[in-house]
Amino acid sequence: QKEVEQDPGPLSVPEGAIVSLNCTYSNSAFQYFMWYRQYSRKGPELLMYTYSSGNKEDGRFTAQVDKSSKYISLFIRDSQPSDSATYLCASSIQGAQKLVFGQGTRLTINP
Amino acid sequence: EPEVTQTPSHQVTQMGQEVILRCVPISNHLYFYWYRQILGQKVEFLVSFYNNEISEKSEIFDDQFSVERPDGSNFTLKIRSTKLEDSAMYFCATAPYNEQFFGPGTRLTVL
Numbered sequence: 001q002k003e004v005e006q007d008p009g010p011l012s013v014p015e016g017a018i019v020s021l022n023c024t025y026s027n028s029a030f031q032y033f034m035w036y037r038q039y040s041r042k043g044p045e046l047l048m049y050t051y052s053s054g055n056k057e058d059g060r061f062t063a064q065v066d067k068s069s070k071y072i073s074l075f076i077r078d079s080q081p082s083d084s085a086t087y088l089c090a091s092s093i094q095g096a097q098k099l100v101f102g103q104g105t106r107l108t109i110n111p
Numbered sequence: 112e113p114e115v116t117q118t119p120s121h122q123v124t125q126m127g128q129e130v131i132l133r134c135v136p137i138s139n140h141l142y143f144y145w146y147r148q149i150l151g152q153k154v155e156f157l158v159s160f161y162n163n164e165i166s167e168k169s170e171i172f173d174d175q176f177s178v179e180r181p182d183g184s185n186f187t188l189k190i191r192s193t194k195l196e197d198s199a200m201y202f203c204a205t206a207p208y209n210e211q212f213f214g215p216g217t218r219l220t221v222l
Contacts, residue, residue, distance in 0.1 A: 032209055034210070034211075036213070041200070041216075041218070042215055042216070043115075043117075043202050043213040043214050043215045043216045044154065044202070044213045045213070046210055046211070046212055046213075049209065049210050051209075088154065090154075095208050095209040096142045096159075096161070096206055096208050096209060097159070097167065098144070098156040098159055098167055098169070099144075099146075099154075099156065099204075099211060100156070101153050101154040101155075102153070103152075103153055104153070
């Protein structure tokens, strides 16, 4: 079983829509959860970082972690064409330890 | 805003040759990592480095690979006797503790 699973998409939505991106994980020891945005042939850019369960909001982005169901979500409000990228979820057991990544979901926001 | 930098951006080498990939971490970060991403695949952990020694390494990181911090600023990944399957994007990441910030990557092409 893969440790972190993510639907690769592609996902295409109109500008202004609310986008929901999701991951599941199998390792109950994961405590740290991150979302990265990656443009084509570029490095992953850290968007959101959460510890354990709960919600975290930063501007148009909200990250949710439900440890009981091992489910990680990222919501993007008022989506913009510039949000078009691949979104990667990642988890680690302890702080400063290796990140385990999902496959990434390719998102396109259509003007 | 401080960034992780990597050189070269693209390295082409012949099979069997040695390559050195370089990274300049963000200045106050203490934890350093190398990841790789084969085209179309997940980002994979290779090695983590803290306090001038390897703290964790993956199965991929065998005797062909080595890391060092030769001058207290640069962080390098050496790949000896490159193979065709080493062709990938190699990302350096650095962290003050939990949040890992990635560089733009070095695209390694082994011919």
